[in-house]
Amino acid sequence: MLPGLTCTLCLLRIESAAEEPRVLCIVQDTTNAKTVNERLTLNLPASTSLSKLYEDVAQKAGYVNGTFELAWGNISDVAPLDQASEMSLVESGFEPGKRNFLQLSDKDGEQPQIASVTDSSGLDDSSQDRFIGPLPRDGTVGCSSDYSSPSYSYSSILNKSETGYVGLVNQAMTCYLNSLLQTLFMTPEFRNALYNWEFEESEEDPVTSIPYQLQRLFVLLQTSKKRAIETTDVTRSFGWDSSEAWQQHDVQELCRVMFDALEQKWKQTEQADLINQLYQGKLKDYVRCLECGYESWRIDTYLDIPLVIRPFGASQAFGSVEEALQAFIQPETLDGPNQYFCERCKKKCDARKGLRFLHFPYLLTLQLKRFDFDYTTMHRIKLNDRMTFPEELDMSPFIDLEDEKSPQTESCTDSGAENEGSCHSDQMSNDFSTDDGVDEGICLDSTSATERVLKPKVFPQLPLTSLTFELFSVMVHSGSAAGGHYYACIKSFSDGQWYSFNDQHVSKITQDDIRKTYGGSSGSRGYYSSAFASSTNAYMLIYRLKDPSRNAKYLDVEDFPEHIKRLVQREKESEEQEKRQREIERNTCKIKLFCMHPFKMMMMENKLEVHKDKTLREATEMAYKLMDIEGTVPLNCCRLVKYDEFHEYLERSYEGEEDMPMGLLLGGVKSSYMFDLLLETRRPDQAFQPYKPGEVMVKVHVVDLKSETIAAPVSVRAYLNQTITEFKQLIAQATGLSAEPMRVVLERCYNDLRLLYVPNKTLKAEGFFRSNKVFVESSDSPDHQVTFTDSLLWKLLDRHGNTIRLFVSLPEQSPGSLAHRTSCPKVSGDSEDSFEGAKGSGQSVEAILEESTEKLKNLSLQQQQQQQQQQQQQQQHSDHSDFEHIESPAAEPDGATQPAAQVTSGGSTGGTASDPENQFPSEERSDSDVNNDRSTSSVDSDILSSSHSSDTLCNADSGPLPLANGLDSHSITSSRRSKAHEGKKETWDTAEEDSGTDSEYDENGKSKGEAQYLYFRAEPYSQDDAMGDNQKCLLVNVDKRITLAAFKQNLEPFVGVTSTQFKVFRVYANNQEFESVRLNETLSSFSDDNKITIRLGRALKKGEYRVKVYQLLVNDPEPCKFLLDTVFAKGMTVRQSKEELLPQLRDQCKLDLSIDRFRLRKKTWKNPGTVFLDYHVYEEDINISSNWEVFLEVLEEPERMKSMSQLAVLTRRWCPAQMKLEPFREVVLESSSVEELKEKLSEMSGIPLENLEFAKGRGTFPCDISVLEIHQDLDWNPKVSTLNVWPLYICDDGAVVFYRDSTEEPMELSEEERNELMKKESSRLLKTGHRVSYSPRKEKALKIYLDGGPTKDSGQD
Secondary structure, three states: OOHHHHHHHHHHHHHHHHHOOEEEEEEEEOOOOOOOOOEEEEEEEOOOEHHHHHHHHHHHHOEOOOOEEEEEOOOOOOOOOOOOOOOEOOOOOOOOOOEEEEEEEEEOOEOOOEOOOOOOOOOOOOOOOOOOOOOOOOOOOOOOOOOEOOOOEOOOOOOHHHHOOOEEOOOOOOHHHHHHHHHHHOOHHHHHHHHHOOOOOOOOOOOOOHHHHHHHHHHHHHHOOOOEEOOHHHHHHOOOOHHHHHOOOOHHHHHHHHHHHHHHHOOOOOOOOHHHHHHOEEEEEEEEEOOOOOEEEEEEEEOOEEEEOOOOOOOOOOOEHHHHHHHHOOOEEEOHHHOEEEOOOOEEEOEEEEEEEEEOOOEEEEEEEOEEEEOOOOEEEEOOOOOEOOOEEEOHHHEOHHHHHOOOOOOOOOOHHHHHOOOOOOOOOHHHOOOOOOEOOEOOOOOOHHHHHOOOOOOOOOOOOOOEEEEEEEEEEEEEOOEEEEEEEEEOOOOOOEEEEEOOEEEEEOHHHHHHHHOEOOOOOOOOHHHHOEOEEEEEEEEEEOOOOOOOOOOOHHHOOHHHHHHHHHHHHHHHHHHHHHHHHHOEEEEEEEEEOOOOOOEEEEEEEEEOOOEHHHHHHHHHHHOOOOOOOOHHHEEEEEEEOOOOEEEEEOOOOOOOEHHHHOOOOOOOOOOEEEEEEOOOOOOOOOOOOOEEEEEEEEEEOOOOEEOOOEEEEEEOOOEHHHHHHHHHHHHOOOOOOOEEEEEEEOOEEEEOOOOOOEHHHHOOOOEEEEEEEOOOOHHHHOOHHHOHHHHHHHHHHHEEEEEEEEOOOOHHHHHHHOOOOOOOHHHHHHHHHHHHHOOOHHHHHHHOOOOHHHOOHHHHHHHHHHHHHHHHHOOOOOOOOOOOOOOOOOOOOOOOOOOOOOOOOOOOOOOHHHOOOOOOOOHHHOOOOOOOEOOOOOOOOHHHOOOOOEEOOOEEOOOOOOOOOOOHHHHHHHHHOOOOOOOOOOOOOOOOOOOOEOOOOOEOOOOOOOOEEEEEOOOOOOOOOOOEEEEEEEEOOOEHHHHHHHHHHHHOOOHHHEEEEEEOOOOOEEEEOOOOOEOOOOOOOEEEEEEEOOOOOOOEEEEEEEEEOOOOOOOEEEEEEEEEEOOOEHHHHHHHHHHHHHHHOOOOOOHHHEEEEEEEOOEEEEEEOOOOEEOOOEOOOOOEEEEEEEOOOOOOOOOOOOEEEEEEEEEOOOOEEOOOEEEEEOOOEHHHHHHHHHHHHOOOHHHEEEEEOOOOOOOOOOOOOHHHHOOOOOOOOEOOOOOOOOOOOOEEEEEEEOOOOOOOOOHHHHHHHHHHHHHHHHHHOOOOOOOOOOOOOOOOOOOOOOOOOOOOO
């Protein structure tokens, strides 16, 4: 054919394909939990055959074609699509232009096979290199590029049919356990010996028997068809609970502890000495005198040989296992102060100390000590240096031939030289010690390790010619010293193939992959090589002696002992039962089930699990029993309906579908559904109402205007196409109301009330949805004639929608004391009588509530506004402080004691207009009745200590507080104004600006917002929690649009003091309390059943800030000491705040100071900062904020800081010859000159100017540093001329400067003195918190409990 013709035919084919309709197929892979939420999308021509569809899905999913099935995703119990069919998609029922849902599932109970990476289209069954099992979904073969080879992928998950091996599931952090178990399983001698042991169930509980559970695990690893099996039964036999699965441990530590546990369990059995026969070797620990040749020694046994990666203090690591072994047996010469006392010479002599191998075990275990401790950083580290290891290891160069041949007749002596330490003492495992009766993690009997050596061995001593060992297990650690992951590379003795056992994944690997576990890099072995090396490297190596006469093979299934064959049969039956159960689970519909209890009237919730083939009638009976309402309602009075919990909406009922399978009814078997089921009940005399799709649920609340109540809802179902008139008739039938005068109000959302008044408008047009709430009122009230937003109905609904319920805990304060705590002049006789009655009787909260039936809403808004204007006018005539009207709690009720606060300027009397709410302790209060006290705060503060809160300008006992400058507490404002703010009209306690909130009143004292009636109702309630029997509590129903100020005023009659004399704390779920201080904010952030605690104490006014005062003690170990809480106000001078602090310091802190002998200064965390001068003004010269903190510093001499241009520096002399630091002394500089600083220091210390050196302190105050480090570590004598440049940057007061005499040499310290000083310094610095010590995560000791669980000792923690 000509090329041009071919091109034309291709174009025609493309054009026809473009015109052909397409079929969109969405495939859900249900074969794996990780892929069940993923979707494969294919857009295929409609003429595509089913067989081609299978091929395309296989290629896209990465599966081998023919190993999976495709079925419709939205139809249950339908046969899978025929893979061999050549029918087109359209002929098979696919719809072009629509989404066609398919499910990819297992075929014949086996998971799909993964296609080879090299050939994604699939391979035939004869392919030997085919990869089977799920691959990572990101398209990559392995999870690590370090472990891949041309022929195999290191982390590919191969099916057992390919590798023949089963993985182990990682419980959480049990990879170390899995690695060891797989290694033991792949050790023929250990596996066969374990199979030969027979469990006697009559003697021991199988659950706590470690050998039996290991035996079961090995049987499953050899015979199971699963990809991976659990290890929970094994860990349960160890006595571990679920928390142990989250503990990381060392695999070598586990090996020792588990071997000890097996030895204890196998006592008095044929396997009693199995561990010693396989893993135990012998070595000699000797010391030989170099003068006379006398040698003292002892025999030790070992289960593993620990090999050092990098010797202590060395710059290079050992390059191979052979080098490390040679270093292990390299002797050390004891000379000088380490000389050995020779028993024969009777004196100290030079000696040689070392180790000699006497016997190697059949299975040789080498531990590469990659975990070390860095004494420079005081951190535990991992050494990732490269260390090679051979596949065959010849151990003959490392055995002591003379000791092996010669009889050991010398007595073993324990000389002192042996205990003085050697280079090998830290290399030996804990098994070398024979002195301890208890090994790590396991309780042993009195039999020592030496005695165990003397027992007769089944295996004879190794001949000298057979010391070649072959490597068969490499346990690899990937990670750091803080944590990581273990897996094992193991060679099978049956075929010589290496496999990776990485938890549940088992895959083939090559010798190249083994070499990649050497660690490090192929370059030089420098000191820092491990810092840049791979963190994945070998940690434990296990070799087996090459001896054909002794090398065992794995037992085949047909050669199993009879008891193992019985165990295999039991496990097979258990696995089949588990498979059947899993199949049932896959066909079980799980859906949330609800039921309203017919008597308790509470919604119950449960989960209904029903097989897809069960009918609706059978499912109803199951739900009936599940909800436990048998005997309450008969079964024939119950039915299941489709339910939407979120909208509380009954979607539909299933009339006539009682025999339909639940799988079809619910739309298939799914892990979750977009709807729920409700078990609906009825009385025997009732009939079920049919619920049809398309109906809407309406909850109807009937409103009674006369009683001002709203009834509980009545459920009504309607259609969206119904008109309002038809809807009213429906409501009339359900409620018995008249439809003619009926008003219907729809609440679409919060605070959105709509009156439905258009008769022919449909419900859908009015905004009805699935679940709706309406309020209906049907009466002849004239309220019908009023505009809806002005009607009583609207007010009731508005109140209903905005009212919240709060629980208020009151302080231990009598309500009657309100009169004693405030001086409130009376404006009328009636109000006076009412208030005096409450004052004189000392009534309780309950009594006040009983008398509070008079509603404040009877007061017209006009009267309230007049009273506010009158109050404002009187306040304008009186130029007095807001700190007035605070009277002593001890004031007598007969008025004999004069009011504590009197106006002392302006000639005004102390009387002001009273808020009428002070005379009417009522249940319902108006937000517009808030006092114009301008009391607010900038931001909500944290929990404040009420014990430090007090009135700072009033003496509650003796009237105005006399200040140090001769002014009383009420002449402060005029004094300040005349000094620093002449020409300004506002005073600091009535300033217009506020850094935190805006005032809710204008300049004339009128409310900015329109006055409105807001609901407030309080009643006492009993509290059952642990707050005490005498705790007074209120249940308050209040409109959440009320401001905090109005809310506090409403609480005044119940608290017993004015709103300015108590604080409101909001209690959160964790019982933390936070003060609410923004008086202009509403309670909109509160919700139903929130808790509030009321505490007595002066609340902040506008422009005031709560301040924490700390004492600065520069030369104390604890330089920062809390003194008290106080209040500073915007516009105050520093001197005024100091005057107010004096009596508080005297009363609360027992500090009797004069005003000129202490200063205030900035506090930044623990650092002292700017010194505040007396004439500085808060908010003008000094920025102040909520919860501000300030330092108070007592002066030993009059204040030297007079100007902001001066600089106060804290200096400290370092005396190297005495190895000590002198106390801090302050130096005041007139400039930032370095020369001036050095001159002042020279003048103060007597050090010649040319010899004086200084350095800036580091860190937070007091910049503590060890005396062993200060001489070298600080940057002494910086080459700068001013202090405000790098590297000093001393720009503010409070900087720390150390200085010294450069000619003074440090004290010479011996090693003992240095160590003693180091201990003292470490202790000192740890106490001050300026040296953070390394504190790693506390590791839990690895223990195996032989009795099945840990024993609790009541005397121990």
